[in-house]
Amino acid sequence: MYLERNDKGWNIMGMRVEKQTTLADSVTLNGIGVHSGGPASITLHPADANSGIVFHRSTKDGYVETEASWKEVTATSLCTVLGDPHDSGISTVEHLMAALRGMGIDNVTAYIDGPEMPIMDGSSEAFVEAIDRVGLKTLSAKRRYIRVKEKVRYVSGDQWCELNPFDGTRFDITIDFDHAKIGRQQLKFDLTPEFFRDEISRARTFGSVQDVEKLWKLGFAMGSSLENSVALDGDRVLNPEGTRWTDEFVRHKSLDAIGDLALAGLPILGEYRSYKGGHRMNHCILVELFKNPDAFEIVEADVALEERYAREKGHAELIGGLQAAAFGPEVS
Numbered sequence: 652m653y654l655e656r657n658d659k660g661w662n663i664m665g666m667r668v669e670k671q672t673t674l675a676d677s678v679t680l681n682g683i684g685v686h687s688g689g690p691a692s693i694t695l696h697p698a699d700a701n702s703g704i705v706f707h708r709s710t711k712d713g714y715v716e717t718e719a720s721w722k723e724v725t726a727t728s729l730c731t732v733l734g735d736p737h738d739s740g741i742s743t744v745e746h747l748m749a750a751l752r753g754m755g756i757d758n759v760t761a762y763i764d765g766p767e768m769p770i771m772d773g774s775s776e777a778f779v780e781a782i783d784r785v786g787l788k789t790l791s792a793k794r795r796y797i798r799v800k801e802k803v804r805y806v807s808g809d810q811w812c813e814l815n816p817f818d819g820t821r822f823d824i825t826i827d828f829d830h831a832k833i834g835r836q837q838l839k840f841d842l843t844p845e846f847f848r849d850e851i852s853r854a855r856t857f858g859s860v861q862d863v864e865k866l867w868k869l870g871f872a873m874g875s876s877l878e879n880s881v882a883l884d885g886d887r888v889l890n891p892e893g894t895r896w897t898d899e900f901v902r903h904k905s906l907d908a909i910g911d912l913a914l915a916g917l918p919i920l921g922e923y924r925s926y927k928g929g930h931r932m933n934h935c936i937l938v939e940l941f942k943n944p945d946a947f948e949i950v951e952a953d954v955a956l957e958e959r960y961a962r963e964k965g966h967a968e969l970i971g972g973l974q975a976a977a978f979g980p981e982v983s
């Protein structure tokens with residue numbers, strides 16, 4: 652088990668959990684959109700407790716607000732899109748969402764000047780650096796979690812994914828590509844800011860040259876280049892620097908899963924497993940979860956953790972019992 656109590660409060664897997672966090676200051680990232688190829692910039696601002704991650708996108712009629720929620724997902728084929736894809740939607744939110752969840756940030760207001768997140772180098776590294784630049788601020792409100800109580804599973808052909816009850820936040824991601832450089836790769840880990848920063852955040856998106864050429868003809872991936880993706884051609888990696896890890900591919904799929912599951916709105920206490928998953932599967936498991944009110948509950952950090960700490964220590968009695976939080980199940 653990963654719990655320890657210290658003078659700062661409860662820790663789970665090294666992450667301060669007892670209070671919600673936001674950024675200590677505003678920070679801007681500039682880059683290009685991978686699909687439009689045009690300039691894209693985003694500014695992240697500190698936000699109040701319980702506000703979650705909220706995007707404000709500029710349109711000709713002013714800013715349109717979109718919650719970073721699975722309920723706002725409107726497309727998952729090339730990337731995860733929130734909101735109306737023809738008007739005020741925002742594409743490719745997953746790498747920012749992964750950085751925010753991976754680094755343990757609960758509340759941010761993001762202003763974005765166009766339809767797409769900047770792709771940066773195709774990983775979450777620039778977002779982590781931006782977060783590090785301004786630092787985190789601890790808020791007075793307790794962190795809330797979605798705790799998985801019952802297994803939920805989604806199957807599509809030979810792809811599957813599931814959420815299982817688990818005392819922590821664990822990912823177990825398997826990919827299987829018919830490609831000499833990829834093949835079958837599996838990564839299983841407990842999510843901590845340290846693990847995310849060191850082992851996940853720098854893993855870049857990837858694709859075959861042939862697929863990119865097809866997308867170009869359709870007007871997509873116009874900004875895609877060796878600067879922001881690992882390009883595969885036959886059994887070769889075209890990037891002169893090669894891959895950052897031999898299993899960079901499953902690490903990136905893990906990054907995407909962290910970002911997509913962050914659209915649950917709160918951190919998940921549970922184990923997410925997926926086989927041949929992707930944005931669509933990651934979205935479908937959240938739909939499955941929230942369809943079934945018996946499968947989850949919302950708990951506050953210290954209540955959930957004290958109960959589990961007591962169980963770890965072999966106490967028969969719960970400390971204060973386990974309570975559903977007082978707020979309504981707005982995510983159901």
Ligand SMILES: [Zn+2]
Pocket residue numbers: 745746856903907
């Ligand atoms: Zn990705």
